[in-house]
Amino acid sequence: MEVAPQLRPRAGLEVVAGDVGEAVPSYAQAFQVVVNIEVKPVATVPRRTPGASEEADRLWLEHARTAAVIDDEGCFLVRGADRDWVRVRRTAHTALSAALVPGAGSMVIAMSPDGRRLCALTEEDDDYWIVVHHFEDPLM
Structure with a gap:
């Protein structure tokens, strides 16, 4: 088990053994939710501001x-x-923003272990966006 190359080791995540349930949406499905033209962030941070x-x-x-x-x-x-x-655990050093590639419109999508919710950190133009999505029904 290994996280995607852009997430290691910069993001400070610990890989944890364990199966991922079959009801979890695919990464492609989660990606489509986040990049949807109608998506609205729950929060934004201008990238040029200090900190x-x-x-x-x-x-x-x-x-x-x-x-x-x-x-x-x-x-x-x-x-x-x-x-x-891949199942991961937050550590004292977790910083998802460290995995983003500046200027590339990159993102990190975190999915709940049960596949019902996601929270993504994305780079959109001059801002960081936090996107939250709740899947209506688990996939069967």
Whole structure:
């Protein structure tokens, strides 16, 4: 199990053993939700302001917790190198903004372990966006 190359080691995530449930939407489905032209962020941070990446990480964590994307053990799913999702745990050094490639419109999508919710940190033009989505029904 390995996270996608852009997430290691910069994002400070610990890979955790465990299967990803079959009801979890694919990474492609989650990606389409986040890049949808109608998506509206729950929060934005201008990238040019001092401390922007730290503020984006703080807001991502706040919204990920509120949306129950992170479980009681600090775990969630991220894109894997060779598969759709890998289970990871937050550490004291977790900073998802460190995995974003400036100017590339990159993103990190975190999915709840049950596949019902996601919270993404994206780079959109001159801002960081935090996007939260709740899937209406689990996939069967």
